[in-house]
Amino acid sequence: MRKLISLILLVIIAGGIVLSLKEIPFGISKIKIGDYYIKKGIEETGATNIVTSVVVSYRGFDTLGEITILFTAAIGLSAVLGTYRKRKAGEKVEPPSFIVKTGCRFLFPILLLVGAYIFIHGHLTPGGGFQGGAIIASAFLLMYLGCEGKRINENTSIVVEVLGALTFIVLGIIGLTIGKDFLFNFLPKGEPNTLLSAGIIPVIYIAIGFKVGSELAGIIDHLIEKNQ
Amino acid sequence: MEIVILILVFLMIVSAIAALIFKDLMNAVIASCVVSLIAAVLFYFLQAPDVAMAEAAIGAALVTGIFVIAVKRTKRFEE
Amino acid sequence: MVNPILLIVIPLGLAFVVPLFRFISKKIEKFIPFFALLANLIISLTLFPHVLEKPIHVSIGGFLPPLGINLVAGPLGILFAMLIALVGFLVSIYAFAYIKEKDQEKYHILYLLLLTGATGVVLTGDIFNLFVFFEILCISSYSLVAYFGDKPGIESAVKYLIQGAVGSSLVLIGIGLLYGQFGTLNMADIASNIHSVHSISVFIPLVLLITGFGVEAAIFPLNAWLPDAHSSAPSSISAILSGIAIEVGLYAIVRVVFTLFGASSILTFLLFLGVITLLIGELCAFNQENIKRMLAYSSIGQIGLIVFALSIGSLSGINGGLFQLVSHTLSKALLFLAAGYMIFRSGSMNISSFEGMGKKMPYTSFAFTIGAFSIVGLPPFIGFPGKFMILKAALFEQDILFTILVFLILLATIIEGAYFFRVVQTIYFKGEKSTPGQEREIAPLSVLIPVFIFVGLIVVIGIYPKLITEILESSASELLNRADYIKNILP
Numbered sequence: 001m002r003k004l005i006s007l008i009l010l011v012i013i014a015g016g017i018v019l020s021l022k023e024i025p026f027g028i029s030k031i032k033i034g035d036y037y038i039k040k041g042i043e044e045t046g047a048t049n050i051v052t053s054v055v056v057s058y059r060g061f062d063t064l065g066e067i068t069i070l071f072t073a074a075i076g077l078s079a080v081l082g083t084y085r086k087r088k089a090g091e092k093v094e095p096p097s098f099i100v101k102t103g104c105r106f107l108f109p110i111l112l113l114v115g116a117y118i119f120i121h122g123h124l125t126p127g128g129g130f131q132g133g134a135i136i137a138s139a140f141l142l143m144y145l146g147c148e149g150k151r152i153n154e155n156t157s158i159v160v161e162v163l164g165a166l167t168f169i170v171l172g173i174i175g176l177t178i179g180k181d182f183l184f185n186f187l188p189k190g191e192p193n194t195l196l197s198a199g200i201i202p203v204i205y206i207a208i209g210f211k212v213g214s215e216l217a218g219i220i221d222h223l224i225e226k227n228q
Numbered sequence: 229m230e231i232v233i234l235i236l237v238f239l240m241i242v243s244a245i246a247a248l249i250f251k252d253l254m255n256a257v258i259a260s261c262v263v264s265l266i267a268a269v270l271f272y273f274l275q276a277p278d279v280a281m282a283e284a285a286i287g288a289a290l291v292t293g294i295f296v297i298a299v300k301r302t303k304r305f306e307e
Numbered sequence: 308m309v310n311p312i313l314l315i316v317i318p319l320g321l322a323f324v325v326p327l328f329r330f331i332s333k334k335i336e337k338f339i340p341f342f343a344l345l346a347n348l349i350i351s352l353t354l355f356p357h358v359l360e361k362p363i364h365v366s367i368g369g370f371l372p373p374l375g376i377n378l379v380a381g382p383l384g385i386l387f388a389m390l391i392a393l394v395g396f397l398v399s400i401y402a403f404a405y406i407k408e409k410d411q412e413k414y415h416i417l418y419l420l421l422l423t424g425a426t427g428v429v430l431t432g433d434i435f436n437l438f439v440f441f442e443i444l445c446i447s448s449y450s451l452v453a454y455f456g457d458k459p460g461i462e463s464a465v466k467y468l469i470q471g472a473v474g475s476s477l478v479l480i481g482i483g484l485l486y487g488q489f490g491t492l493n494m495a496d497i498a499s500n501i502h503s504v505h506s507i508s509v510f511i512p513l514v515l516l517i518t519g520f521g522v523e524a525a526i527f528p529l530n531a532w533l534p535d536a537h538s539s540a541p542s543s544i545s546a547i548l549s550g551i552a553i554e555v556g557l558y559a560i561v562r563v564v565f566t567l568f569g570a571s572s573i574l575t576f577l578l579f580l581g582v583i584t585l586l587i588g589e590l591c592a593f594n595q596e597n598i599k600r601m602l603a604y605s606s607i608g609q610i611g612l613i614v615f616a617l618s619i620g621s622l623s624g625i626n627g628g629l630f631q632l633v634s635h636t637l638s639k640a641l642l643f644l645a646a647g648y649m650i651f652r653s654g655s656m657n658i659s660s661f662e663g664m665g666k667k668m669p670y671t672s673f674a675f676t677i678g679a680f681s682i683v684g685l686p687p688f689i690g691f692p693g694k695f696m697i698l699k700a701a702l703f704e705q706d707i708l709f710t711i712l713v714f715l716i717l718l719a720t721i722i723e724g725a726y727f728f729r730v731v732q733t734i735y736f737k738g739e740k741s742t743p744g745q746e747r748e749i750a751p752l753s754v755l756i757p758v759f760i761f762v763g764l765i766v767v768i769g770i771y772p773k774l775i776t777e778i779l780e781s782s783a784s785e786l787l788n789r790a791d792y793i794k795n796i797l798p
Contacts, residue, residue, distance in 0.1 A: 024487035065439035076450025126277035134285035
């Protein structure tokens with residue numbers, strides 16, 4: 001009976017969403033703001049990757065909020081898990097096999113390099129701070145799988161995290177004090193399609209990359225080490 | 229091209245349903261990983277490489293890793 | 308003139324700095340929220356006279372709306388920002404002595420982030436940005452509910468997390484549908500085009516947004532998480548959750564209904580929801596033996612009353628609703644803080660363990676009594692003008708429906724009075740006659756100072772309601788004048 005009622009409710013909700021979706025003209029450039037971004041994005045921000053110009057420049061404040069959400073989640077997780085620690089003494093973890101060990105050791109530096117490449121070139125090619133950071137964190141996940149006994153240093157990861165976030169905020173405040181708005185792109189835009197272009201966008205994306213990478217690695221560390 | 233996308237969408241729905249009905253949670257985690265992976269490929273076909281990259285790195289790699297850790301710490305089978 | 312963005316950036320920046328203090332001294336970190344919120348209070352007070360003349364709006368990143376994100380510091384936003392900074396500031400003083408367990412660093416970071424999220428929600432002029440700050444608010448409150456790490460705390464946090472996550476995803480779907488139809492995320496831009504599309508396709512996002520924000524605002528069918536979460540959190544956090552978090556959820560609903568959609572037809576529905584929420588909250592509170600659960604249910608009831616008042620839809624109704632909101636924030640924060648210290652001393656949340664508290668802790672009991680009287684709506688305190696304004700606004704509609712609803716509200720007030728007087732009676736008149744040599748414990752100053760500032764505010768505003776009526780009136784007219792709001796941002 002309960003299942004039936006919830007099924008009927010779900011069907012009603014789905015029907016409503018479909019009714020609303022029907023009105024949206026997909027594939028037509030009616031989306032007016034998006035159209036503007038595509039036409040003027042490179043000129044106004046200097047970033048060749050339009051998505052980056054939207055994420056870091058036009059809607060940079062949202063990105064600041066998003067990295068704060070991640071920070072909140074990481075801090076909340078460590079606050080909750082830190083209390084719930086029950087170490088069972090004498091419980092041994094099976095050592096990884098030779099293939100896992102070698103594979104992880106081989107992939108770890110490559111993944112770090114790929115992650116760094118992605119966030120450094122965030123304003124030129126697809127990807128950016130979040131994606132690069134997530135790839136770096138997955139490299140650390142492999143490290144936990146393949147290399148026994150190796151851990152990230154908690155203090156270092158916190159310092160990197162804090163400095164990354166502070167870079168973002170300080171750049172924003174510099175924009176404010178120069179007399180314009182918060183997060184104003186005050187550096188020269190440079191020639192589009194070169195590494196040193198788009199003003200503060202690459203700086204912010206590199207900061208985000210470091211922050212996201214160390215934060216997600218910290219979350220993995222907490223889950224694997226603390227709660228055994 | 230159309231047919232490839234259709235097959236991918238079909239596979240995605242199948243693995244999403246599979247993730248729901250599997251009693252072994254480890255299998256369910258792998259099935260949901262497949263959903264993310266196919267979603268990443270579809271995003272790429274829809275010309276959203278940025279989203280595809282994020283979906284692949286977070287949805288397929290990190291979330292799966294975290295779920296596997298969580299399943300190992302709790303119970304493997306659903307009653 | 309100060310830039311209103313500082314209201315968000317200062318606490319956010321300081322929250323990021325807090326982890327660095329572990330390398331210097333562990334003693335400093337608890338003063339960070341104090342200074343951050345003091346700065347916020349000063350900034351919002353300096354902005355206050357400017358806002359009454361003309362709403363301030365600033366864009367971020369050098370892009371004018373609707374291209375970039377903008378902040379709108381209107382009377383309503385600054386009213387909320389002031390409330391958040393004031394209550395947050397006083398509760399941060401309370402936390403000096405109250406939070407002793409465990410990793411205090413994390414408590415202070417999460418506390419600052421919660422208030423940053425709340426400030427962001429009330430100041431932003433962009434619907435997706437509102438969602439982002441709303442998530443900061445929600446996620447930090449999930450983890451603060453579980454801060455003690457005991458079993459009831461974690462259980463209720465998980466309950467809260469699941470319901471809140473469902474609510475947030477509904478909000479996200481609603482925003483996605485709006486973006487698909489209007490191609491913009493700026494609230495003023497959407498509001499100016501809202502009547503250009505078919506009404507059914509706007510109705511669905513409206514319902515999704517109200518449901519999603521309604522989870523945080525604890526409107527009737529969506530409030531299952533609240534009693535557990537508010538009663539198992541640390542008392543300072545209960546005060547913030549009851550005084551700030553649910554009000555911010557309500558702000559989001561009001562902003563969406565009045566400004567974004569201009570939907571006056573859904574108000575009748577919200578009117579009934581408000582009265583049902585009020586009755587259910589008060590009836591459940593009547594049966595509670597646990598003091599914090601009782602206060603939590605009473606918050607549900609008060610939110611119902613505020614929803615009712617705001618959905619009357621007239622200027623005086625909204626005015627009364629906002630007054631009641633201010634009064635509930637101050638009184639409920641005071642009640643939770645006072646009750647928190649009494650629980651701390653008696654070691655139990657049971658109302659019966661408060662017997663004889665009036666003798667043992669005279670100051671705290673006195674403050675609790677003032678808060679209880681104010682919530683019930685007794686004349687010299689702030690609760691009285693609020694309830695009076697709401698009833699007057701409802702009766703002014705001269706509708707038989709409103710007369711019935713007013714009768715129900717009075718009934719709920721009687722129930723409310725009954726259970727609060729029972730607690731006050733337990734505190735003062737129950738228990739064995741105290742022996743002359745019985746110790747009188749005086750709470751530390753860091754507890755008494757915030758508690759008595761709340762008492763002072765409750766009494767002063769209760770006697771001179773004119774102190775805040777000016778900003779309330781301009782907030783209410785900001786809500787009702789959509790056209791002005793749109794014209795201000797999109798000239």
